[in-house]
Amino acid sequence: MASPVLVAKDYKPEVPSDWCPGCGDFGVLTALFQACADLQIQPHDLLVVSGIGCSSNLPGFIRSYGVHSIHGRALPFATGSKLANGAMTVVVTGGDGDGYGIGLNHFIQAMRRNINVTYIVMNNEIYGLTTGQVSPTSEPGMKTKTTPLGNLEGMLNPLALALASGCGYIARGFSGQPKHLVQLYKDGIQHPGFALIDVFSPCVTFNKHNSYTWFRERVYKLEEEDHEVGNFHAAMDKALEWGDRIPIGLVYRNPKPPPPLDVTDPALTGEPLVHQSYEIDGDTRRELIQEFA
Amino acid sequence: MTTAAQPTDVWEHELLLTGCQAVSHAVKLADVDVIAAYPIRPYTEVMDQLSQLIADGELDAEYIIADSEHSQFEIVKHASSVGARAFGGSSGTGWMYGMEALAVTATDRLPPLFLVGNRALDDPGAFGVEHNDAMSVRDLGWLICWASTAQEALEHVFIGYRVAEDKRVRMPMALAMDGGFLTHAQHMVKVPTLEAVKQFLPPYDLGDRVLHPDNPISVAPQVNEDWVMELRRQNWEAARRARGVIKEAYKEFNGVFGSHGSQYDNPYFTEYMTEDADAVLIGIGAVCMPTQTAARRLREKGHKVGYVNLRWFRPFPTEELRACLGRFKGVGVIDRDFSQGSPDNGGILLQDVRSCLYPLRGDGPNVINFMGGLGGRDISIDECIDMYERTLAAGRGNVPEEIVSWIGLRE
Ligand SMILES: Cc1ncc(C[n+]2csc(CCOP(=O)(O)OP(=O)(O)O)c2C)c(N)n1
Ligand code: SF4
Ligand SMILES: [Mg+2]
Numbered sequence: 001m002a003s004p005v006l007v008a009k010d011y012k013p014e015v016p017s018d019w020c021p022g023c024g025d026f027g028v029l030t031a032l033f034q035a036c037a038d039l040q041i042q043p044h045d046l047l048v049v050s051g052i053g054c055s056s057n058l059p060g061f062i063r064s065y066g067v068h069s070i071h072g073r074a075l076p077f078a079t080g081s082k083l084a085n086g087a088m089t090v091v092v093t094g095g096d097g098d099g100y101g102i103g104l105n106h107f108i109q110a111m112r113r114n115i116n117v118t119y120i121v122m123n124n125e126i127y128g129l130t131t132g133q134v135s136p137t138s139e140p141g142m143k144t145k146t147t148p149l150g151n152l153e154g155m156l157n158p159l160a161l162a163l164a165s166g167c168g169y170i171a172r173g174f175s176g177q178p179k180h181l182v183q184l185y186k187d188g189i190q191h192p193g194f195a196l197i198d199v200f201s202p203c204v205t206f207n208k209h210n211s212y213t214w215f216r217e218r219v220y221k222l223e224e225e226d227h228e229v230g231n232f233h234a235a236m237d238k239a240l241e242w243g244d245r246i247p248i249g250l251v252y253r254n255p256k257p258p259p260p261l262d263v264t265d266p267a268l269t270g271e272p273l274v275h276q277s278y279e280i281d282g283d284t285r286r287e288l289i290q291e292f293a
Numbered sequence: 294m295t296t297a298a299q300p301t302d303v304w305e306h307e308l309l310l311t312g313c314q315a316v317s318h319a320v321k322l323a324d325v326d327v328i329a330a331y332p333i334r335p336y337t338e339v340m341d342q343l344s345q346l347i348a349d350g351e352l353d354a355e356y357i358i359a360d361s362e363h364s365q366f367e368i369v370k371h372a373s374s375v376g377a378r379a380f381g382g383s384s385g386t387g388w389m390y391g392m393e394a395l396a397v398t399a400t401d402r403l404p405p406l407f408l409v410g411n412r413a414l415d416d417p418g419a420f421g422v423e424h425n426d427a428m429s430v431r432d433l434g435w436l437i438c439w440a441s442t443a444q445e446a447l448e449h450v451f452i453g454y455r456v457a458e459d460k461r462v463r464m465p466m467a468l469a470m471d472g473g474f475l476t477h478a479q480h481m482v483k484v485p486t487l488e489a490v491k492q493f494l495p496p497y498d499l500g501d502r503v504l505h506p507d508n509p510i511s512v513a514p515q516v517n518e519d520w521v522m523e524l525r526r527q528n529w530e531a532a533r534r535a536r537g538v539i540k541e542a543y544k545e546f547n548g549v550f551g552s553h554g555s556q557y558d559n560p561y562f563t564e565y566m567t568e569d570a571d572a573v574l575i576g577i578g579a580v581c582m583p584t585q586t587a588a589r590r591l592r593e594k595g596h597k598v599g600y601v602n603l604r605w606f607r608p609f610p611t612e613e614l615r616a617c618l619g620r621f622k623g624v625g626v627i628d629r630d631f632s633q634g635s636p637d638n639g640g641i642l643l644q645d646v647r648s649c650l651y652p653l654r655g656d657g658p659n660v661i662n663f664m665g666g667l668g669g670r671d672i673s674i675d676e677c678i679d680m681y682e683r684t685l686a687a688g689r690g691n692v693p694e695e696i697v698s699w700i701g702l703r704e
Contacts, residue, residue: 052418070386070415072361102331102361102390130332133341134358145341146330146358148348 006040008033010063017061024201024212025055025122027175032062032091032120034178035185047088049078051103053095054129055122055201072103075110078117086262086272089189090117096137097127100156104136107158111165111194116260118188118195121158122175124203125210132206142209159239159251162196163232168254169195170235172247174219175202176212184250191253193260200248215246222249230255303489303550310482312475313338315443316408316468318482319450320380321352322490327372327379328356331365333387334420335472336410340382362387366394369405373398374512376503378454379405384472385412388426398465399434400524401513402531404457404497406450409469410476411578411629413668420472421669424577424630427469428606428641434528436466436535437607441581443480445604446470448546448555451494455542458497461534471629473669474579483554493549535608561610564617566592567599572658572684575601575618575646576627580665580672584627587677598681603642611649618650623688624658625680627700629666639697640664659687665700676700 011033019025036046046064050056052071059066065088069077078092099107099121110117126144127133133146136156143150162170169191173181181199188195200215227249228234235252262268270276280288310318317339320328330340346352355372359365362383369381383391388409398405413423427437436457440446449468457466470476501508516524543560550556557563565581566588567573574584581602591598601617603610618624628640635644639662650657663680666672680700687693 052415068418071390104360127332130334130337131341133332133337136360146332146344148345 006037006042008037011036011043013061013063015060018057019054020205022204023054024124024175024199024203025058027178028055028093028120028122028181028199028201029058029061031173031175031178031181031185034182035189036064038182038186039189041089041189045087045089047078047081047090049074049081049090049092051094051098052129053098053127054203055093055095055124056098058093058122072098072101073106074098075103075106075115075117075119079110079113079115082115082117082262083265083268083273085274086116086268087275091189092117092119094121095128096121096123096125097135100158101136104156108161108165111162111167111196114166114168114193114258114260116193116262118185118191118197120185120197120199122201123158123198124201124207126203126207128203128206139209144206155242157239157242158196158198160236163236163239163252167196167252168193168257170239170252171196171250172198172200174200174215174248176200176216177219177248180221180248187250187253191257192263193254193257218244218246219248220245222247222251229253303485304483304554305486307481307483309479310443311338311477311479312440312443312446312470313408313410313477314342315447315480315482316450316470317342317346318484319447321346322485322487323450323454323494324378325352325354325380326377327369328354329359329365329368329372329379329381330356331359331362331383331387333362333384333412334410335412335476336382336384336387336408338476339408339410362391363394366391366398366407369407370394370398370401370403373403373405374401374499374502374504376497376499376505378458378497380407381405382408382410384410385423385426386415389414389429392429395430395435395465396433397513399430400528402434402463402502402528404454404463404465406453406457406466406468409467410472411469412472419668422472422474422578422629423667423669424469424628424641427467428630430467431607431641434464434532435607436462436464436605437469438466438605439469439577439603440475441471441578441602441604443475443478443482444555446475447482447484448550451490452542452546454497455494455545456535456538459538459542460498460500462531462538463499464528464531464535469578471579485550489549493546532608536610539605539608559613561603561605561613562617563602563604565600565602567601567617567621569597570599570621571597572623572625572681572688573599573601573618573621574625574627574663574677574680574684575603575642576629577603577606577642578629580627580629583672583674583677584680587674587681590674591678591681596681596685598685606642606645609645609649614646615649615653618646619653619657621658621688623684623686624650624660625663625684625687626660627663627665627672627680631664631667637662637697643697659690659692660696661687661692662697663700664697670701672701
């Protein structure tokens with residue numbers, strides 16, 4: 001019997017989300033429901049993994065397998081899951097602090113290794129859960145609880161970093177435009193290899209600077225300009241653009257994406273590890289006994 | 294809320310402060326040079342307060358938000374090795390994440406002070422208090438001390454730096470405070486004058502171990518079996534000497550502040566209604582509140598019970614505590630921590646209290662253990678009364694076969 005057609009609300013669990021009213025993460029989640037429905041991903045074939053933070057609470061608010069791991073370590077967890085069961089769709093979610101701060105090393109390594117997961121970062125340019133400290137993506141001069149006179153440090157640029165680290169799919173969205181996000185997610189999930197979707201997701205409680213209005217006044221869609229998504233250098237120019245105009249949309253897609261690790265790893269060729277048989281055939285057994293005899 | 298300044302030259306004013314705020318005032322008065330921070334509840338309030346004090350021009354210190362606890366602790370450690378008085382801190386899982394750095398801070402014999410706002414270790418997520426975080430460095434060469442009021446927290450920043458930086462000691466100091474109950478509850482706190490603090494706490498001087506262009510030394514070279522034993526022995530000697538240095542520090546502290554309100558009879562622990570007691574409970578941190586109230590209520594009914602509030606956990610006050618607890622028939626150890634698989638499968642404090650009492654053999658008290666308040670669960674006065682009653686019974690010889698019991702556990 002064919003499975004019934006899935007719609008967005010099939011991914012909505014009974015548990016209500018615990019974000020503040022108006023939090024950008026709601027838009028991120030709703031768009032994810034829609035993308036999963038459009039791709040007809042069965043909840044039991046979907047694993048959503050996160051670290052720790054307001055944004056990292058997301059796996060608790062979607063009907064799928066979910067893991068709320070530890071701060072900064074969502075990507076290592078996802079790497080292990082993907083290697084064990086490459087048949088699962090693995091979506092990793094988290095915040096700017098989680099992924100671009102304490103977990104930054106894993107972000108670079110996962111892109112370098114080309115782990116086949118989709119990484120959605122709810123970038124609110126602040127540590128939300130710990131109530132408003134400066135983050136690696138906070139703008140210079142920004143006033144936060146820990147920078148009452150303004151941030152003295154520079155901003156980390158996740159898009160440029162992803163390009164430099166060999167990531168094959170790099171996009172940026174805005175949770176104020178969830179329809180646009182849906183397409184970015186779908187393409188990211190279908191991309192064979194690591195896909196990054198950095199999402200501006202305003203923290204209405206602790207970041208009074210980067211509000212919905214602030215973003216709305218600045219963002220423009222790359223799809224509406226003649227941006228060449230397969231051109232590395234054009235992508236780098238867009239990744240570096242910041243100020244009165246900030247691009248959202250697909251920044252880069254590798255026209256010849258290299259196969260992801262779960263395809264190139266010899267132990268994983270063929271079936272996913274979890275489906276491979278534990279049995280060894282008689283010949284192999286005899287060979288092994290001879291080898292160690 | 295501020296009340297009028299006390300007319301002494303020791304206290305500047307009395308303020309309504311949370312435990313974290315009290316510590317940030319103390320960090321300012323201790324003239325700390327370098328602060329590294331990384332947010333995690335409940336410690337976060339200290340770092341938020343300190344950045345405000347710097348912004349307000351009240352504190353002149355270098356302040357950096359690290360990208361994780363691991364780098365935070367390394368920054369603090371290195372600042373300390375160039376001769377800066379340094380401050381850091383964390384809670385729960387954040388403290389554990391920086392463990393590699395915490396271990397080398399102790400083996401490098403550097404004396405920064407860290408606030409540990411005690412918090413349960415993940416998983417599952419929990420913001421409430423447990424003591425396993427701070428206790429995890431107990432074997433590594435750290436000084437570990439618990440404050441049980443905001444006033445004590447403030448005062449132990451001064452006492453802590455003084456002991457840690459003493460050239461006979463030079464060990465890192467973990468000042469621990471129960472998350473929520475102490476870090477975030479407000480108390481009236483007397484804040485001393487800068488002059489009084491200066492009188493008590495000399496400037497930090499690392500002597501010939503300071504990293505400086507004029508003093509070319511290298512830190513932590515590879516020495517293997519050639520030297521590790523001797524270096525461990527030096528740590529051991531420092532931890533031994535710390536006991537005497539702690540006593541000296543409190544004597545001095547009482548000299549400066551004692552006649553004006555803050556007086557410590559015993560550096561290591563505080564006894565409450567223990568005179569002539571048959572049975573006592575011993576615990577750490579904020580549990581002293583319900584246990585003391587329960588002791589008063591039981592005393593009114595004629596039961597001879599008292600409470601011992603342990604302050605210093607490392608170095609462990611072996612002789613002093615043996616002399617104290619040896620006077621009673623029953624001792625109930627309250628652990629807001631756990632030591633899974635240890636003898637009797639009880640708490641960490643239980644292990645130390647029992648081995649400290651071991652030389653008394655049959656002349657010592659009967660010891661039982663209570664595991665309670667894990668993950669920040671409240672320990673009620675009624676539960677404390679129950680613990681006293683069971684400890685009294687143990688003192689009379691009714692020691693249960695299973696000496697560990699869980700308090701306030703949902704069945
Ligand atoms: C090892 C460790 N250190 C610190 C914390 C405390 N902590 C929880 S969430 C968080 C930052 C969250 O910021 P971000 O990832 O941007 O998520 P947001 O809440 O803004 O969505 C921190 C520092 C922790 N849980 N574990
Ligand atoms: S604190 Fe900020 S990020 Fe967290 S739920 Fe509230 S609005 Fe969202
Ligand atoms: Mg954030």
